[in-house]
Amino acid sequence: MRIITNKNKLINSINIVQKAVPSKTTLPILEGILFKAESGKLVLTSTDLELGIETSIEADVIEAGSLVMASNTIGDIVRKLPDSEIEIVTKENFIVIKCEGSEFEILGLSIEEFPELPSIDRDNELTMPEPILKEMIRQTIFAVSNDEIRPILTGALLEVTEEKITMVALDGYRMAVKTSNILNNNRIKAVIPGKTLSELGKILNDTEGTVNIFISKNQILFHTGSTTITSRLLEGEFIDYKQLIPKEYKIKIKTKREDFFNACDRAALFARESNSNIRFEILDEIMNIRSNSEKGNVHEELKVMKEGEDLEIAFNPRFFIEALKVMDGKEIEVEFTTGVSPSIIRPVGDTDFLYLVLPVRRR
Amino acid sequence: MRIITNKNKLINSINIVQKAVPSKTTLPILEGILFKAESGKLVLTSTDLELGIETSIEADVIEAGSLVMASNTIGDIVRKLPDSEIEIVTKENFIVIKCEGSEFEILGLSIEEFPELPSIDRDNELTMPEPILKEMIRQTIFAVSNDEIRPILTGALLEVTEEKITMVALDGYRMAVKTSNILNNNRIKAVIPGKTLSELGKILNDTEGTVNIFISKNQILFHTGSTTITSRLLEGEFIDYKQLIPKEYKIKIKTKREDFFNACDRAALFARESNSNIRFEILDEIMNIRSNSEKGNVHEELKVMKEGEDLEIAFNPRFFIEALKVMDGKEIEVEFTTGVSPSIIRPVGDTDFLYLVLPVRRR
Numbered sequence: 001m002r003i004i005t006n007k008n009k010l011i012n013s014i015n016i017v018q019k020a021v022p023s024k025t026t027l028p029i030l031e032g033i034l035f036k037a038e039s040g041k042l043v044l045t046s047t048d049l050e051l052g053i054e055t056s057i058e059a060d061v062i063e064a065g066s067l068v069m070a071s072n073t074i075g076d077i078v079r080k081l082p083d084s085e086i087e088i089v090t091k092e093n094f095i096v097i098k099c100e101g102s103e104f105e106i107l108g109l110s111i112e113e114f115p116e117l118p119s120i121d122r123d124n125e126l127t128m129p130e131p132i133l134k135e136m137i138r139q140t141i142f143a144v145s146n147d148e149i150r151p152i153l154t155g156a157l158l159e160v161t162e163e164k165i166t167m168v169a170l171d172g173y174r175m176a177v178k179t180s181n182i183l184n185n186n187r188i189k190a191v192i193p194g195k196t197l198s199e200l201g202k203i204l205n206d207t208e209g210t211v212n213i214f215i216s217k218n219q220i221l222f223h224t225g226s227t228t229i230t231s232r233l234l235e236g237e238f239i240d241y242k243q244l245i246p247k248e249y250k251i252k253i254k255t256k257r258e259d260f261f262n263a264c265d266r267a268a269l270f271a272r273e274s275n276s277n278i279r280f281e282i283l284d285e286i287m288n289i290r291s292n293s294e295k296g297n298v299h300e301e302l303k304v305m306k307e308g309e310d311l312e313i314a315f316n317p318r319f320f321i322e323a324l325k326v327m328d329g330k331e332i333e334v335e336f337t338t339g340v341s342p343s344i345i346r347p348v349g350d351t352d353f354l355y356l357v358l359p360v361r362r363r
Numbered sequence: 364m365r366i367i368t369n370k371n372k373l374i375n376s377i378n379i380v381q382k383a384v385p386s387k388t389t390l391p392i393l394e395g396i397l398f399k400a401e402s403g404k405l406v407l408t409s410t411d412l413e414l415g416i417e418t419s420i421e422a423d424v425i426e427a428g429s430l431v432m433a434s435n436t437i438g439d440i441v442r443k444l445p446d447s448e449i450e451i452v453t454k455e456n457f458i459v460i461k462c463e464g465s466e467f468e469i470l471g472l473s474i475e476e477f478p479e480l481p482s483i484d485r486d487n488e489l490t491m492p493e494p495i496l497k498e499m500i501r502q503t504i505f506a507v508s509n510d511e512i513r514p515i516l517t518g519a520l521l522e523v524t525e526e527k528i529t530m531v532a533l534d535g536y537r538m539a540v541k542t543s544n545i546l547n548n549n550r551i552k553a554v555i556p557g558k559t560l561s562e563l564g565k566i567l568n569d570t571e572g573t574v575n576i577f578i579s580k581n582q583i584l585f586h587t588g589s590t591t592i593t594s595r596l597l598e599g600e601f602i603d604y605k606q607l608i609p610k611e612y613k614i615k616i617k618t619k620r621e622d623f624f625n626a627c628d629r630a631a632l633f634a635r636e637s638n639s640n641i642r643f644e645i646l647d648e649i650m651n652i653r654s655n656s657e658k659g660n661v662h663e664e665l666k667v668m669k670e671g672e673d674l675e676i677a678f679n680p681r682f683f684i685e686a687l688k689v690m691d692g693k694e695i696e697v698e699f700t701t702g703v704s705p706s707i708i709r710p711v712g713d714t715d716f717l718y719l720v721l722p723v724r725r726r
Contacts, residue, residue, distance in 0.1 A: 073658055080629045094659070102629055106659030266443045266465055295436055296457070296469030303464075 001065025002089040003037045009057045017046040019199040020053040021071040032068040032109040037061045052117040055227040068109040120221045122214045130209035136167045137201040139178045144194035145171035155234040160188035174357040196231035249335035251308035257332045261324040263300035267291045268317035278317040313339045323355040364428025365452040372420045380409040382562040383416040384434040395431040395472040415480040418590040431472040483584045485577045493572035499530045500564040502541045507557035508534035518597040523551040537720040559594035612698035614671035620695045624687040626663035631680035641680040676702045686718040
């Protein structure tokens with residue numbers, strides 16, 4: 001193999017495929033990136049056997065071929081090279097990387113050992129703007145469970161109907177549901193691993209572009225620009241999330257999102273120990289937020305608009321803070337029923353996002 | 364005590380004094396900041412018993428007094444408060460911090476246990492612009508030794524004569540010497556701990572201001588704006604650094620600083636293991652920089668202007684990179700004698716900075 005390409009293009013591609021290179025693995029070949037050059041293109045591939053990423057750049061292909069280089073080594077080298085043309089050429093057992101006055105010789109890894117990415121039937125197609133998918137991921141990913149005891153909850157549900165696309169993540173204590181109104185020809189239900197969504201979210205463009213999604217029984221493929229991300233899907237049935245959402249509420253407050261976020265964030269300073277919580281006391285137009293610890297006590301007073309009775313209720317502060325952080329809009333509303341039933345947070349005037357959170361029994 | 368002050372002023376002061384709060388200590392009181400309010404001023408003090416910092420801000424003092432709060436706690440609270448007026452008041456065993464709708468109650472620490480900063484005779488005075496002292500620290504601090512076996516080398520020498528001020532740091536392998544031409548009435552020699560210089564460097568302004576320095580037998584005091592930094596001095600005689608500097612050289616090269624830095628930085632990629640080195644081979648107008656490791660080999664070719672014979676010599680790459688990073692100017696020159704004698708690096712046309720580095724025996 002012998003190619004010439006540009007430093008900036010190459011480092012961008014390396015940064016993309018490095019997102020699928022595992023940081024720890026018992027299979028050393030997975031620490032490598034496969035470079036394949038043919039017909040004017042250099043294709044980079046990486047995989048951790050669950051998630052696979054492939055991206056291509058234009059290159060002057062003098063001699064077609066393939067090679068595998070350790071991801072860290074080639075990343076470190078290219079990052080430090082000047083913004084100029086880079087030549088990559090195989091030479092006996094070595095790979096030579098040349099750029100202006102620099103010449104690196106590194107040992108390649110075995111091309112034969114590098115696993116092939118799964119091929120995916122491209123029949124169940126779905127198309128949506130990149131920024132919308134990125135936003136759906138951002139507003140749900142934080143609620144994905146880390147607990148391997150219920151593996152299905154370590155992923156988020158992607159549910160597609162004719163009129164809308166919904167993404168749902170829940171961990172047993174809270175749930176985030178984000179909907180987008182996009183017309184489609186398909187009805188799809190798939191549970192995508194949290195890790196896949198997290199890396200996909202970093203690759204997606206936040207202002208423009210289109211992403212094509214193909215789903216087979218066990219696999220999903222995202223295609224955008226010159227990059228393809230494939231991932232296995234999680235097996236099993238996702239929880240029927242709709243039945244978790246209360247149909248009614250008794251008390252509703254409306255307040256400024258940023259003020260509420262800041263008050264919870266400060267109250268959480270003294271609720272850092274596990275099991276500690278912040279207590280809401282809603283009295284007429286005032287919401288008192290309190291927490292106690294060995295270090296001391298916090299009391300935050302927040303103005304709210306209220307419908308319904310007064311209420312006392314306690315929460316894990318992190319569950320409020322993380323949701324308020326990703327919400328859009330200046331105002332939010334919170335619906336309560338009793339001190340022991342789930343509460344719902346939404347941005348005012350936005351029916352596309354819903355967050356459910358369970359209270360904790362007060363100490 | 365009862366005072367009202369402004370959030371931004373308060374957090375700036377806390378950030379300054381936190382630099383002397385030890386991250387680990389067997390004496391819990393040192394994790395606190397002393398707040399002392401009197402005659403329109405709030406004075407914050409911290410110390411780790413070697414380094415002490417005192418800084419004051421304007422405050423509306425309603426009731427004079429003192430209190431000690433845990434540095435982390437008060438820092439976290441004030442950082443998260445809105446940009447508004449903050450009231451701090453003692454109330455029985457608690458300290459109450461109020462700001463808009465927020466009210467924190469925290470337990471104070473014992474005022475009696477908080478150590479007093481040493482008082483320093485203000486006779487041996489020295490005055491210099493803040494940015495110059497900051498620059499002197501930046502260009503020498505990296506060469507201070509971390510090795511407690513020779514404690515004197517964990518500090519930098521401050522040497523003052525009538526015409527100039529010199530700062531010198533060395534660790535047995537390399538030495539940085541920075542001089543400034545400033546007229547003074549004093550002749551001073553003091554060895555300042557590296558930790559003190561490092562924190563002082565962060566506090567000093569890089570564009571304006573004056574710093575007054577007072578030196579007694581065991582202590583040094585830096586006064587700038589509303590902040591005073593005191594530190595013990597290291598005991599013992601600093602090495603006679605002047606006799607380490609070679610009077611002559613046989614070979615001299617001149618090259619672009621940035622290109623040289625980048626070439627060494629890339630060559631160092633493959634010289635990360637301890638004992639590994641980068642080799643310079645100077646042949647006429649070309650300098651070849653090479654390193655080898657299990658991962659592979661690097662060869663960098665750099666254009667230089669040379670006086671004298673050809674030469675081969677090897678170095679710890681970090682010792683070159685760290686010096687080239689802090690140097691000013693577009694071009695540098697390096698003086699060599701033999702492959703086993705010290706080399707000198709200087710910025711071209713700048714006699715105020717000199718860096719000496721020992722080669723390693725080539726493997």
